[in-house]
Amino acid sequence: MGRVFVAGSINMDVVATAERHPQVGETVAGSAVLYFPGGKGANQAVAAANLGAKTTLIGRLGNDAFGAELRGFLQAQDVDVSLIAQTGQHTGTAIITLANADNTIVVIPGANGLVSPDDVTQAALAEGDVAVSQFEIPLPAIKAFFRKARVAGSLTILNPAPARACDWELLDLVDILVLNETELGLLANIKLREDDEIAHIIDAARTLETDRARVICVTLGSRGVVALAGGEHHVIAGRKVKAVDTTGAGDCFVGALAAQLASEATLHDALVYANAAASVCVQRMGAAPSMPTVMDVNEALRPEL
Numbered sequence: 001m002g003r004v005f006v007a008g009s010i011n012m013d014v015v016a017t018a019e020r021h022p023q024v025g026e027t028v029a030g031s032a033v034l035y036f037p038g039g040k041g042a043n044q045a046v047a048a049a050n051l052g053a054k055t056t057l058i059g060r061l062g063n064d065a066f067g068a069e070l071r072g073f074l075q076a077q078d079v080d081v082s083l084i085a086q087t088g089q090h091t092g093t094a095i096i097t098l099a100n101a102d103n104t105i106v107v108i109p110g111a112n113g114l115v116s117p118d119d120v121t122q123a124a125l126a127e128g129d130v131a132v133s134q135f136e137i138p139l140p141a142i143k144a145f146f147r148k149a150r151v152a153g154s155l156t157i158l159n160p161a162p163a164r165a166c167d168w169e170l171l172d173l174v175d176i177l178v179l180n181e182t183e184l185g186l187l188a189n190i191k192l193r194e195d196d197e198i199a200h201i202i203d204a205a206r207t208l209e210t211d212r213a214r215v216i217c218v219t220l221g222s223r224g225v226v227a228l229a230g231g232e233h234h235v236i237a238g239r240k241v242k243a244v245d246t247t248g249a250g251d252c253f254v255g256a257l258a259a260q261l262a263s264e265a266t267l268h269d270a271l272v273y274a275n276a277a278a279s280v281c282v283q284r285m286g287a288a289p290s291m292p293t294v295m296d297v298n299e300a301l302r303p304e305l
């Protein structure tokens with residue numbers, strides 16, 4: 001059984017809930033302000049650890065109250081925090097507005113912006129391990145991490161979120177891309193809408209394929225996920241649930257997929273499992289605290305009698 005190493009961001013999510021999102025220039029009355037551990041790296045690491053993978057998170061926190069709280073939270077979730085350094089910059093913070101289960105997010109990277117190639121190459125990656133990263137830490141650190149993973153014979157998973165342009169030097173180091181329609185549209189340079197037909201999404205994803213065996217998973221929110229692997233594609237329908245907060249759904253999917261692949265599940269089984277895990281996550285408030293356990297996912301996957 002391999003381990004999961006996540007190089008990524010750690011944030012305190014400051015969440016304002018309201019009945020609807022304000023328009024630009026408008027003020028609306030909110031109902032609550034909540035503090036949740038978050039950040040794409042932390043969320044993915046917690047998801048993988050909750051689902052049974054030995055998981056190490058590589059990142060940076062500030063020397064402040066949020067930093068201390070987040071480190072304690074991650075330890076309590078059984079995430080190995082030995083490669084999380086403390087820096088002079090403030091801990092990453094995300095300001096989130098949540099209304100009708102959907103969010104808008106402003107991320108202030110702080111310490112996450114200082115994650116360096118030296119930080120990530122300390123990970124003792126080995127064959128059979130899974131290396132995971134996203135776009136909330138600097139690109140040179142992600143490249144160094146994946147180069148090390150390639151040399152070690154580990155599988156690499158990139159979640160290119162939040163959406164930003166990147167070069168083929170990085171994409172060539174990736175075995176599995178997990179991205180939503182917005183991120184796919186940006187990388188493929190194709191206009192995509194949330195309700196686009198699956199065939200159109202598959203055509204767009206094909207433009208990111210390379211000679212190397214690469215898997216491209218496009219998460220489609222409540223519609224589920226479609227994945228291209230070689231000549232085949234897998235379509236996994238979204239599960240019918242009542243979403244209360246979709247923050248971290250994509251992260252849950254990535255962490256669950258990594259944990260499954262580290263335990264040598266087939267790609268199809270891993271996709272079905274990750275889709276079920278993410279459907280549990282959206283039924284709970286918050287990002288990292290909403291990540292499901294093995295029991296939760298088994299319950300979701302149990303056939304109805």
Ligand code: ATP
Nearest residue numbers: 180219220221222224243246248249250275278279
């Ligand atoms: P976020 O940025 O909010 O973390 P994302 O845009 O990266 O999300 P989505 O495609 O919205 O990711 O969701 C990821 C996965 O979560 C989906 O592929 C699906 O498995 C699950 N999911 C999301 N929303 C729902 C929903 N409303 N009902 C059931 N499953 C959902």
Ligand code: RIB
Nearest residue numbers: 011038039040094248287
């Ligand atoms: O993907 C969700 C995460 O994005 C939140 O937890 C927030 O911290 C932002 O990084």
